[in-house]
Amino acid sequence: MLDTIKETFPPVFVINRSKDTHRRSDMTDRLGEVGISPIFIEAVDGYALDILNLPDYDREKRRRYFAKDLGHGEIGCSLSHRKIYEKMIDENIASAVVFEDDVFVKNNLKEVLEDIKNTKLSWDLIRFVGHGKVFDIGYRPLVKLRNQYSIARVPTSPSGAYAYILTKKAAKTLVSYMQKNWVPVDIIHSRAWETKLDTFLVHPSPVTPDLISPSTIGDDRFNKRSKITGGTKLLHPFYRFWYKLSNGVGKRLLYMTTRRRDLEIAKKLSPK
Template identity: 35%
Template sequence: MNVASLLLLLLLVGRRLQAAVVTESTLPTVVLAILARNAEHSLPHYLGALERLDYPRARLALWCATDHNVDNTTEMLQEWLAAVGRDYAAVVWKPEEEARPYPDEQSPKHWTKERHQFLMELKQEALTFARAWGADYILFSDTDNILTNNQTLRLLTERQLPVVAPMLDSQTYYSNFWCGITPQGYYRRTAEYFPTKNRQRQGCFRVPMVHSTFLVSLKTEETAQLAFYPPHPNYTWPFDDIIVFAYACQAAGVSMYVCNDHRFGYMNVAVKPDQGLEEEKTNFIHLILEALVDGPPMMASDHVSRPLKKPSKMGFDEVFVISLARRPQRRARMLSSLWEMEISAQVVDAVDGRTLNSSILKHLGVDLLPGYQDPYTGRTLTKGEVGCFLSHYSIWEEVVVRGLARVVVFEDDVRFKDNFRRRLEQMMEDVVTQKLSWDLIYLGRKQVSPEEEVAVEGLPGLVVAGYSHWTLAYTLSLAGARKLLATQPLQRMLPVDEFLPVMFDQHPNDQYKAHFWPRDLQAFSAQPLLASPTHYAGDSEWLSDTETSSLWDDDSGRLISWTGSQKTLPGPHLPLASSSGHSLHPHPTDEL
């Protein structure tokens, strides 16, 4: 390149950089209002999301207040502001150092009239500051609302709407908008809510209520009339900050909107008034797990010190995770999920069916169960299914060799139900109390048998297992492992999730059962289940190394997708679900 060409290139680059600077400097100014109370469990992820917003910090101001804390919220915010505050155009910090409850407060999550009023006064103070500072917008966002989409501010300000909320996902159908409101200011069910929440219709829609996270324009005459406190002179609706503001918008002729054409982030499901911070923390952990599955994941700030995790095996002798080495993302997600729940686990490298050939199988003593056919496609065993069986088999062997009294076995495609750890611990405590003799307990499965399963007396969370598919999560006793190994199943192999029902004598195929004796495995199942697959066949993210595989005796290396198999579809006893794990037949109160 000659000197003239180099100078021309530098000139063009310089012009582009100058244009980029001008564009960034003309972006609207926004005040981020951070009102935190007892938010230690969610604050690191909340602040991490704010840090990652793709928006110049020179165009942002922080207005932060915290009060009535009984946890480490104030210290966390101070630490964060000390690390990043200098990057923002302005910072307002209003801590209340003294830890104290509100009058008549029954718990830290109980909303009294005094608490509502104090919150409204704080929001009004933030709104007043934003107007005085000359901001174009103010963003209110609760500290358990995590904006994982780093384009959120740009997308919302580009709409140039007076009041607009990014629709947030949760563990249920609860979200940060209403589609209907009664003349008295209460929630009203409408036909539009679920299609909006499900994104069956997408766009920005006018609604009577947005809350928790929303952006307010400060540059119109109409929005200049908006206030949180004191309420409008004609206000007679419930004394609640979100309803007060919705009424103020209605009185000023300001429209509220919710946008759902992007995935903006997540919000935690509110706990009941009589519940405490521990329940709220449990809910938020489940939200983290859901985000790990559905993506994008929540990422905590590096500038905040978090309480140390203390992982354990939950009273089991070992927790195993079967995972293919060539699926690092699935392994990482699974280990992150267990870490969040403070569960320590041993990773077992799964036997990769793609590496198997006839000579290896012969050396291992593997042979097909005579007459076995997939119940849906009629095909024989796949190499992926052989690898899956060998992976579980290696754990059963380890249980016996090490003399492990009871273990948990996970595959790496598990979606955990809410409060998984405590529910499992409680179930096992009840099993011990009732002196139940057991070999295997399904934590997640597909119930295939249409018959109603028998409840276990004295254990309302357990049923006697019928014919079931899937081995994504189960507990196993030492006695159970010995029974499984004693039948020498490698010599007459069928898929592991068909073998287990044979062993507890619930498989419908008598010819299969005739090859194994005794069939006295004592098998039960959690009811309701504590785990499900991350994805089902038909979901965009669905992946199966057992269903996408060559047949067990085919050494050609071809990969065949056995899409005709219905094993990886939800069972008839499961509610039809979306890819995010939410039922598409919601309960009438799910949105509240």
């Protein structure tokens, strides 16, 4: 079974710090149960980085828009994902599945990946996120998959980069946006109106995050307390307003302007 998966599917990468042996063991077991043999990618340990002098981090821009720094864990997470994108480019990998090491997978994940591989839908990035309220506000199904799954577009920009599949084209685009990081990687994934990547979600998600085990990213990202002073603090409300406005307008315009095309795709690709 595993040999068939290797031949049929794109590589399945799991981001993991070598010292997190229990997470590596858990992911090996969870993916093995559904017939997938993962390739572990050594994560970038953000806590070992000097983020104040990190050339990959645009600290001033981050502080202008968010009034605080990215956390060590957030930067390490972004650089770990970028490491996979660079690997795809360097090794000419056409597409790949990416998991973080704290997720659970459904028993029919293999069938979902098979259906994505065989779909005639043009896509660059398909995200396995959206637990909770993402689908409570509606979604637009484009392609029906087996077991009540579908590839869909949603009128929002859900967070989370714990599971997805992407093409080499997407990898190149994401790397170009991640030379000077100022938002976490999942925010870049969600801003499809900016990246111009054909970005979709699978509904319902065949992968869910482990919300019980402590995250290696850390909880400081949830601290909303401002950590800026001077001119940066003075200008922050204007930058923040623009960020929220552009984000809101961008995702709604994308959803509206793709409606006709999506309906044509759904009609064309629906079972006869």
